[in-house]
Amino acid sequence: MRRLRSVLTAVTALAAFAGVGVAAAPAQAATYCTNKGATYFCEYGVSSIKFANGTKEEFVVGTDHAVWTNWTYPDGSWNGWISMGGWVQSHIETDPEQQNSSASVSIWAVGSDGNIWFRIRYADGSWSKWTVSCFVDPNGHMCP
Numbered sequence: 001m002r003r004l005r006s007v008l009t010a011v012t013a014l015a016a017f018a019g020v021g022v023a024a025a026p027a028q029a030a031t032y033c034t035n036k037g038a039t040y041f042c043e044y045g046v047s048s049i050k051f052a053n054g055t056k057e058e059f060v061v062g063t064d065h066a067v068w069t070n071w072t073y074p075d076g077s078w079n080g081w082i083s084m085g086g087w088v089q090s091h092i093e094t095d096p097e098q099q100n101s102s103a104s105v106s107i108w109a110v111g112s113d114g115n116i117w118f119r120i121r122y123a124d125g126s127w128s129k130w131t132v133s134c135f136v137d138p139n140g141h142m143c144p
Contacts, residue, residue: 037081
């Protein structure tokens with residue numbers, strides 16, 4: 001629960017920062033890149049997390065504005081890109097304090113409504129649903 005609170009605090013801080021002027025570039029000005037077969041918005045880049053067991057997971061914002069993820073297997077091969085849904089208009093952020101951990105990790109980004117949305121990856125590999133920042137909805141799902 002303490003880790004979830006630290007994630008929510010980080011998301012809240014990012015939400016406050018985002019309100020100060022984070023803006024996405026217009027879609028018509030978008031440039032696309034490719035990475036291991038995925039086409040994504042270059043301006044949002046590739047975010048990654050490395051777990052204690054050596055697994056690496058990457059995230060991109062696809063041309064459909066959904067978050068896409070790909071991860072390695074123990075032999076170093078990649079799974080293949082899978083959509084995590086959502087509609088985002090920013091770089092996907094990860095919590096650096098959670099890197100190299102086997103515990104839960106989180107990602108967050110600015111959604112189509114301009115609010116911060118996040119998902120949590122649990123230790124068993126499953127993901128929560130997209131949830132709006134507790135800064136926006138303090139009574140929302142997973143808010144303390």
